[in-house]
Amino acid sequence: MYSEFLPSQTPLFYANNCDRYQRQEWIKKIEELTGRKVLIYIANHNHPLSSITRDDLLPFYDILYDIRPDCQDDVDLIVHSPGGDPNAAELIVNSILSKAKSFRVIVPLMAKSAATMMCLAADEIVMSDSSELGPIDPQIPIRQPSGIVEYRPAIAFLKGIEKIKEEAEQKGLNPVYIPILQGIDPAFLTSCEQAINFTRDLGEKWLLRSMCKDNPKKAAEIVSQLLDIDKYPNHGQVINYEEARQIGLKVEYIKFDSDLWQLIWRLTVIYQNELRTKQLVKIFESRNYSAVI
Template identity: 30%
Template structure:
């Protein structure tokens, strides 16, 4: 074998390596999903949106909940017997209201128990989906978010406040139209939240949660932590299965040129006293 042959082998391996790595990663996910399903005797579905990098230009593109996601999840639900519990892992910044509402209603109609796991965050439409579950499982630092409607770049609740603070003669026609749409949007989302919460919570709790999440009480990106979710009256638990966190590690963020986070990738569980160079322990003074 000469240098030319080695060069071509290197090129072929370099071209195939990303595809091989992706297949190995997918196989690892499938094995862990199967293990989690066997442990919980459930159907496990993941909705994971990572920031992706376009192959030619290299700038980041955020993924959101779209109609393709709702079609896939509803198809998976239809393939699941009515007596089998459903576990949905959510990691998403939100997305299209129609798609999130379809998923939430499909979950809401299940007769078997539905559990939503939020290992890191499920904002906006992701929160809407989580509300439809019988139980939401969060980590100590994972968050949900408000579901107040947004009209383009404007929060619907903020548009309505313009009508309260300015005389009618000083308000443009465009603002009146936006305000009309804002009022309808808030009413529709609030009705949807009440609908999906109705069978899980008392009526006064349903009203309190719906009002807080839809009327612009917080900014749209406000982080609703596990503790805040409990204060709202949501059925939340912090008993996150380790398999769910392991699954998230198999959805790596596209590699950036310079990472701002670095650490030794070993679990540190042993008490102090061993060498600081031994993985699995931290030596303290």
Template identity: 30%
Template structure:
């Protein structure tokens, strides 16, 4: 019986420790890859990557967004970077708090050396705001940015203002009027932030037009703005994403235990597969 309990506790300890050891190994691989990229580009590499990690709470994947903790950490990394050292920010996020995104964006804009933002897949909402603060944006050919229109709870600020325009004032309840007032302020604040960031690298008239376009609610909040559309709007977008960034993204796996919905042989093919010709 004692042997049985000894094996039981050993199994229990291994079950508890193995995920932690696996996570630690992944973190070391990430750090090694980041150092390799820093040496290659002579820069400080910062990652702001929000994915569902393999570790989760009670088996439920935890979805993350840009929050105050993120802005604190990014601002600290910027403070630790010499003024003459470039910063490379790897950005992969659905967005998040406007306050945190603006803090990060303004801190990057103030950095004296060159700031490059790399977007391997997507940087929506607040992520787009941060990307626009960079001196250079490098995206995968299929990566996207998105509108920066503010959201009040479950409703877009621009849509709340549409209600005020469409209905007589006496038929609108007090709560909607209050929301409309806040929505108007939120739109003005975000538009001003976009304008301040964009006018650093383009004429003021163009910066004002783009700031209004991205914040006015012309598109749905999750509308994907691809590389070609961004270029047509006047943004200078590059697509020469370093291969180290793709390898780094592979070290942010989705939660374990789920059946994969996408599968493929993870090897690059040199040429198209040639079917053998039938014998004559």
């Protein structure tokens, strides 16, 4: 008599996974409101392994089973990420584009760096008052004399070298710069240039397939702004929905107290609590599939 109200899973299996099933009910509610399939990629920003990497591909491909290529579904990717490897971001985006009829990125909190790059591939970015994008200038690893690896902006690094060169031509080489220059491999300078060019080319390519169709000038202007370290000297700088629009991105603003955003926000809060309390790195999810790192 009560069987119609019982989960299809066995009691123990359901008990072990009930948090996931509850989150997936929220995903279904969002899909009912938008008429679009929802994919989730949420990272724990406070975890040292939260960056986008190629290790994300296997769990991400799992949740793609909900997107049937023969149906060409409209797809929303809800993403919260500090960024990471742009090559991995490209593979994730390509996997969605190969199946989706249309593609939106929803940013409930932050999509920074390579995650901002992923937004450039979308037909539209959905944002509210809590949302932020960031600059896309590539960060490069530099090993300090102490042995610690720190990341520095490739553009700023090349500008610094150019400044030293100009000073040396005018006044002679300042001895202070000698230890710095001795640790620089010419191949490293080339890798900085290649990282910048790759980011620029990929950003423009994605914009040309999405928000800037048949408008290469606009695509180049948007990418140049997002790469501009004079405009955005801090790699973590906040680009809200208003500034994203001013840059030229196609942004749909949804009021924070609207029904749709409240569903998205409450689901985001659930994910954040799950990541924090269970010390998880990332959660990949759709209405039927789930993977956790």
